[in-house]
Amino acid sequence: MHEYGIAHDIYATARRAAIEHNAAAIQTIHVEIGELSMINPEQVSFLFSVIIEDDPLFQDTVLQTVVVPPKTTCSCGYTGSEIYVCPSCGALPEVIKGREILVSHIEIDTKDGEEA
Ligand SMILES: [Zn+2]
Numbered sequence: 001m002h003e004y005g006i007a008h009d010i011y012a013t014a015r016r017a018a019i020e021h022n023a024a025a026i027q028t029i030h031v032e033i034g035e036l037s038m039i040n041p042e043q044v045s046f047l048f049s050v051i052i053e054d055d056p057l058f059q060d061t062v063l064q065t066v067v068v069p070p071k072t073t074c075s076c077g078y079t080g081s082e083i084y085v086c087p088s089c090g091a092l093p094e095v096i097k098g099r100e101i102l103v104s105h106i107e108i109d110t111k112d113g114e115e116a
Helices: 001-019 042-052
Strands: 023-036 060-069 069-071 093-095 102-112
Touching: 001 023, 001 042, 001 102, 023 042, 042 060
Parallel strands: 023 060
Antiparallel strands: 023 102, 069 093
């Protein structure tokens, strides 16, 4: 299941960042899911909640997923969100954004109570 690997990657990324910043808890993880990634955000959220169940760092963690529309560019100079046909010249645009899953921001509680 592809979604499981993604949920686990998000978990691992957040965990690493939390440990690096000496965090006591992770509050919110913001994840951008490219529309073209064909990933189901609800399934990722569900699997994530299963993965974090026994990890005290993630006790009150909220996973915020945002679906990001594709961004394409064409050799004629077009940039936009058309992925099949360039509206200016009819060529196949190049997808530069929209396939990736990205942890964009993590909010944590540090042990001394300061925001990181
Ligand atoms: Zn074009």
